[in-house]
Amino acid sequence: MFFDDILFDTNVKMMNTPNLFNEKEGLMYGNMFRNEYDQYKNYHVTKINALTDKEELLLKIYEYDFALNDLSLYLDLHPDNDYVYNQFRKYTEESKKCIDLYEKKYGPLELCDSNYTSYMWEKGPWPFEGGNI
Numbered sequence: 001m002f003f004d005d006i007l008f009d010t011n012v013k014m015m016n017t018p019n020l021f022n023e024k025e026g027l028m029y030g031n032m033f034r035n036e037y038d039q040y041k042n043y044h045v046t047k048i049n050a051l052t053d054k055e056e057l058l059l060k061i062y063e064y065d066f067a068l069n070d071l072s073l074y075l076d077l078h079p080d081n082d083y084v085y086n087q088f089r090k091y092t093e094e095s096k097k098c099i100d101l102y103e104k105k106y107g108p109l110e111l112c113d114s115n116y117t118s119y120m121w122e123k124g125p126w127p128f129e130g131g132n133i
Contacts, residue, residue: 018074018081019035023067024063027048027067028045032066033074054105054106057101057106058102064094064098067087068095075088
């Protein structure tokens, strides 16, 4: 039964250290945990290639966001796992750096990003107007 495998002792800080993919592999495989990845039939993971510096920075942000989301789900069930929490903190810091760099070079990523002297959200071109992401 599934619940037989769950450790309920909250005093244990780190019973096991999960074998994690790095952020790039995690996004490609759709899972940060190597031992949990189960290849679907003959599917082969395809590497995502960025063509420009802007796309490369945006891809890095996507990778960190995926890692943060997947690790946060794990930490919801295993809040005392220090190893995963430290990885989560590392990705949080790296994500902030990439987002700050992106916004300095290319403008805001989200509507609520308003640390600018003027309204920047409408500055384009938008992807549907022939601009690149």
